Amino acid sequence: MTSIPTTCAYCGVGCGIRATVTGERQVRIEGDPDHPANRGRLCSKGTHLGETVGLEGRLLHPMIGKRRATWERALDLVARRFRDTIARHGPDSVAFYVSGQLLTEDYYVANKLMKGFIGSANIDTNSRLCMSSAVAGHIRAFGEDVVPATYGDIDAADLIVLVGSNTAWCHPIVYQRIRARCDAGARLVVIDPRRTETADEADLHLALRPGSDVALMNGLLAWCRDAGVLDRAFLADHVSVPDDFWGRIEAGSDVWSVARTCDVPVADLRRFYEMFAATKRTVTLFSQGVNQSLAGTDQVNAILNVHLATGRIGKPGAQPFSITGQPNAMGGREVGGLASTLAAHMDFAEDNRARVQRFWASPTIAARPGLKAVDLFRSIGEGRIKALWVMATNPAVSMPDAGRVREALAACPFVVVSDVMADTDTGAFAHVRLPAAAWGEKDGTVTNSDRTISRQRAIFPLPGEAKPDWRIVTDVARRMGWKTAFSYDRPADIWREHVRLSTYQNDGARLFTLAGRGGGGNADYEAMTPFRWGGTPFADGRFPTPDGRARLAPVRQRPLAAPLKDWPLTLNTGRYRDHWHTMTRTGLAPKLARHRDEPLVEIHPDDAARLGIADGGLARVSTPQGDSLYRARLTDAQRPGELFVPIHWTDRTSSGGRTGLLPRPLADPISGQPGFKATPAAIAAVATIWRGFLIVAGEPRHRPESLWTTRVAVPAGSLWELAGDGDPSRIDACLPTGERIEAIDRARGTRRIAVLADGRLAAALFLTERGELPARDWLIAQLSEAQAAPTILAGRAPGAGADRGPIVCACFDIGLNTIVAAIRDRRLMNVAAIGAAIGAGTNCGSCRPALTRLLTQETTHAA
Numbered sequence: 001m002t003s004i005p006t007t008c009a010y011c012g013v014g015c016g017i018r019a020t021v022t023g024e025r026q027v028r029i030e031g032d033p034d035h036p037a038n039r040g041r042l043c044s045k046g047t048h049l050g051e052t053v054g055l056e057g058r059l060l061h062p063m064i065g066k067r068r069a070t071w072e073r074a075l076d077l078v079a080r081r082f083r084d085t086i087a088r089h090g091p092d093s094v095a096f097y098v099s100g101q102l103l104t105e106d107y108y109v110a111n112k113l114m115k116g117f118i119g120s121a122n123i124d125t126n127s128r129l130c131m132s133s134a135v136a137g138h139i140r141a142f143g144e145d146v147v148p149a150t151y152g153d154i155d156a157a158d159l160i161v162l163v164g165s166n167t168a169w170c171h172p173i174v175y176q177r178i179r180a181r182c183d184a185g186a187r188l189v190v191i192d193p194r195r196t197e198t199a200d201e202a203d204l205h206l207a208l209r210p211g212s213d214v215a216l217m218n219g220l221l222a223w224c225r226d227a228g229v230l231d232r233a234f235l236a237d238h239v240s241v242p243d244d245f246w247g248r249i250e251a252g253s254d255v256w257s258v259a260r261t262c263d264v265p266v267a268d269l270r271r272f273y274e275m276f277a278a279t280k281r282t283v284t285l286f287s288q289g290v291n292q293s294l295a296g297t298d299q300v301n302a303i304l305n306v307h308l309a310t311g312r313i314g315k316p317g318a319q320p321f322s323i324t325g326q327p328n329a330m331g332g333r334e335v336g337g338l339a340s341t342l343a344a345h346m347d348f349a350e351d352n353r354a355r356v357q358r359f360w361a362s363p364t365i366a367a368r369p370g371l372k373a374v375d376l377f378r379s380i381g382e383g384r385i386k387a388l389w390v391m392a393t394n395p396a397v398s399m400p401d402a403g404r405v406r407e408a409l410a411a412c413p414f415v416v417v418s419d420v421m422a423d424t425d426t427g428a429f430a431h432v433r434l435p436a437a438a439w440g441e442k443d444g445t446v447t448n449s450d451r452t453i454s455r456q457r458a459i460f461p462l463p464g465e466a467k468p469d470w471r472i473v474t475d476v477a478r479r480m481g482w483k484t485a486f487s488y489d490r491p492a493d494i495w496r497e498h499v500r501l502s503t504y505q506n507d508g509a510r511l512f513t514l515a516g517r518g519g520g521g522n523a524d525y526e527a528m529t530p531f532r533w534g535g536t537p538f539a540d541g542r543f544p545t546p547d548g549r550a551r552l553a554p555v556r557q558r559p560l561a562a563p564l565k566d567w568p569l570t571l572n573t574g575r576y577r578d579h580w581h582t583m584t585r586t587g588l589a590p591k592l593a594r595h596r597d598e599p600l601v602e603i604h605p606d607d608a609a610r611l612g613i614a615d616g617g618l619a620r621v622s623t624p625q626g627d628s629l630y631r632a633r634l635t636d637a638q639r640p641g642e643l644f645v646p647i648h649w650t651d652r653t654s655s656g657g658r659t660g661l662l663p664r665p666l667a668d669p670i671s672g673q674p675g676f677k678a679t680p681a682a683i684a685a686v687a688t689i690w691r692g693f694l695i696v697a698g699e700p701r702h703r704p705e706s707l708w709t710t711r712v713a714v715p716a717g718s719l720w721e722l723a724g725d726g727d728p729s730r731i732d733a734c735l736p737t738g739e740r741i742e743a744i745d746r747a748r749g750t751r752r753i754a755v756l757a758d759g760r761l762a763a764a765l766f767l768t769e770r771g772e773l774p775a776r777d778w779l780i781a782q783l784s785e786a787q788a789a790p791t792i793l794a795g796r797a798p799g800a801g802a803d804r805g806p807i808v809c810a811c812f813d814i815g816l817n818t819i820v821a822a823i824r825d826r827r828l829m830n831v832a833a834i835g836a837a838i839g840a841g842t843n844c845g846s847c848r849p850a851l852t853r854l855l856t857q858e859t860t861h862a863a
């Protein structure tokens with residue numbers, strides 16, 4: 001068996017994987033020791049990729065409406081409807097909404113079709129929701145969207161600052177690299193309103209008021225100037241400083257004012273400023289806490305200003321570092337797949353348009369930027385866009401004000417969705433659904449956060465009638481009449497064209513170039529090993545602006561709105577460690593489902609007490625846009641007045657947790673990126689009469705409908721958490737047929753029903769009004785036993801058996817209670833000792849921050 005080198009399906013860290021096919025749709029996943037991004041390591045999501053490659057839930061044939069169709073008919077229909085709409089209403093009446101989860105080759109052809117052949121720039125991407133403030137900030141400061149840093153800079157840094165980034169959960173392998181550097185003496189500062197697991201391990205955590213990052217960074221810049229650590233020579237030779245710059249920065253930037261604006265202790269603020277001023281080798285990594293704000297671009301520039309003015313850029317260990325979310329967020333930026341860019345890091349300037357049109361030999365070229373995501377969906381709702389093609393993204397869930405987005409999709413005369421899954425919230429609105437090849441079936445390239453381009457390779461044959469995205473787009477383009485321009489036979493053909501465009505009439509004005517990477521034939525493409533483009537940008541102090549100088553941006557902190565009477569809280573949204581976005585893939589992996597198996601609203605205990613919200617109870621979060629239910633978790637990791645909810649739950653998996661309904665459809669005026677991290681909101685407790693759960697082999701006969709219903713995959717079946725106020729016996733109808741054993745205790749309002757089929761557990765339903773509920777794990781394990789235990793209705797093994805608690809270590813299935821018991825009984829003092837004793841944390845390492853927290857908790861507890 002030979003292993004195939006490929007790249008992880010998930011985050012922008014871009015880890016290399018070695019995949020060994022071990023059977024029919026079965027694969028062994030190992031970290032690639034030769035890949036520069038991860039050197040053999042993988043986090044929990046990458047490690048468990050093999051659990052997500054089954055064909056369960058896949059879309060395997062084109063569908064027109066609810067009917068299966070041939071590719072011929074589906075492609076003809078898509079091409080005809082787009083052509084007719086353009087003929088009648090002009091090129092701007094159609095749009096593509098694409099994704100950082102497409103491969104570069106897919107992205108390239110979609111962009112070429114829309115901008116060069118349809119002649120509109122109405123192609124935007126979920127990167128608008130993700131990276132566009134960083135893109136706009138880079139262009140404003142550097143003249144081009146170039147990330148100067150590499151992961152190697154982390155290894156060389158003495159101070160690492162994380163702004164608005166829960167790196168331990170969202171970029172776990174970068175985080176392990178940061179930890180390794182900290183073990184070697186570097187210090188870590190985390191700037192995040194929440195005390196995340198990332199913040200838990202930091203030398204300093206600044207739990208700033210949401211949206212106050214500009215004040216914090218301007219304060220730092222003013223401090224550096226006063227401390228005499230500005231790099232005067234660098235500023236004089238390489239940076240343009242607007243006339244009124246220092247005056248604008250300094251107003252309100254003394255530590256006392258900043259501490260007040262940011263609501264952080266002055267002493268902590270000073271400590272951070274002193275550390276930064278004293279440490280030349282500082283890397284500042286930032287992600288969505290910075291980008292996803294109505295002032296996102298200013299926040300990015302506030303960070304870039306500090307690095308430019310102190311000369312901490314383009315040098316080993318001294319860099320600003322925007323880390324990307326999706327596996328190919330960077331590749332999408334390189335092909336120019338945002339509505340606001342044209343192609344290959346060129347904008348819509350006349351000479352660029354002419355150049356790209358010449359290169360593509362295209363009949364037309366978009367004259368101006370197209371609609372950005374929020375405006376795009378608004379335009380669809382207003383009937384101005386009449387045909388939409390969505391590829392590899394789930395906007396009915398992930399757009400802000402998703403309720404309006406759904407209305408727009410429902411009203412749109414023609415919606416095409418290319419997805420790998422049959423049943424998604426967005427697919428429900430599609431007139432045509434096209435089956436795309438998934439990770440493990442597709443071939444192409446991706447670019448990670450540090451500009452490293454790697455191959456993704458097919459390890460399985462295409463299932464059913466699925467086709468790669470580039471092929472689907474090409475087939476439609478040819479049917480629309482552009483046969484020669486889209487005459488690709490393989491991703492390598494597209495790659496070579498992409499390489500040529502990057503070098504086409506590029507005298508060095510554009511740093512993005514893949515010169516020398518398109519030679520050789522298909523064999524070279526097949527054999528491509530990871531490489532980084534761009535060398536060490538800015539090392540020579542030259543920037544890709546007309547005068548070669550970087551630019552400081554005079555950004556000011558915008559006034560922070562006082563709490564509104566009806567919406568007094570601030571709603572923050574983000575990610576969980578083991579879930580990926582709308583869970584269409586990670587939702588298939590039982591090992592990933594249990595770290596957090598329900599959508600929680602995290603709330604400070606003082607707020608909860610005031611509002612009568614109990615830990616573990618249900619609560620309704622509402623905003624002017626919509627409302628949704630969550631299970632409440634009380635935690636002082638939240639600042640008072642603020643709530644945090646996850647983005648992962650959808651109609652497919654839950655009656656609650658519909659976070660997309662809540663944020664405002666407002667965006668940063670420069671980048672168009674929505675402000676997902678701060679929405680005025682309210683919360684109220686929701687009473688239920690009973691609660692419980694259903695564990696079933698496979699799926700229930702139909703979905704158990706109750707006020708609170710959430711589903712996760714478990715080995716051999718599914719687990720449904722339930723709570724409601726109606727008659728609980730309704731739920732019985734979901735149970736499979738078989739031999740029933742029941743215990744009904746009316747005094748406690750408890751119903752326990754087990755269904756056996758040939759002695760095996762087929763389902764277990766446990767509901768109660770006042771009583772206790774058993775831990776789920778033992779019952780879940782019973783699904784995999786040939787013979788159900790006689791104590792099934794007790795919910796635990798004969799002779800007890802301790803509840804291992806919620807899963808902390810996803811690799812070895814180790815629960816919180818097991819870990820705490822081990823720490824106590826065996827007096828374990830550190831993460832390594834826990835690993836040696838029970839194995840937790842020794843594989844992917846994603847749970848190490850959680851283990852550290854448990855150790856601290858236990859030592860404080862013991863003291």
Ligand SMILES: Nc1nc2c(c(=O)[nH]1)N[C@H]1C(S)=C(S)[C@@H](COP(=O)(O)OP(=O)(O)OC[C@H]3O[C@@H](n4cnc5c(=O)[nH]c(N)nc54)[C@H](O)[C@@H]3O)O[C@H]1N2
Nearest residue numbers: 164165166170210211287288289325574575577580581677
């Ligand atoms: N496990 C997992 N990993 C992922 C993903 C996933 O779905 N699951 N998705 C990937 C993608 S596409 C992305 S974009 C990245 C995102 O990665 P991150 O940006 O790390 O993730 P988020 O949880 O969205 O938000 C980061 C933090 O910003 C903080 N924040 C909120 N408001 C503010 C503020 O005003 N100032 C500051 N300084 N911080 C603030 C939040 O409290 C949160 O902890 O993760 C990638 N990796």
Ligand SMILES: Nc1nc2c(c(=O)[nH]1)N[C@H]1C(S)=C(S)[C@@H](COP(=O)(O)OP(=O)(O)OC[C@H]3O[C@@H](n4cnc5c(=O)[nH]c(N)nc54)[C@H](O)[C@@H]3O)O[C@H]1N2
Nearest residue numbers: 126129130392393394398418419420436573581582584676
């Ligand atoms: N409130 C709030 N909302 C947010 C965010 C937030 O922090 N808060 N974060 C935003 C960010 S940063 C992001 S990146 C978005 C992510 O949001 P989405 O992009 O909507 O999330 P995914 O679930 O990754 O959607 C990808 C879809 O593509 C499908 N797919 C997977 N692989 C392929 C493929 O190869 N081809 C095709 N055609 N389809 C494929 C999957 O099945 C899935 O349906 O959410 C954004 N929305």
Ligand code: SF4
Nearest residue numbers: 008010011015043046
């Ligand atoms: S850090 Fe995890 S999710 Fe991200 S690329 Fe690496 S293995 Fe995949």
Ligand SMILES: [Mo]
Nearest residue numbers: 129130325326
């Ligand atoms: Mo993202």
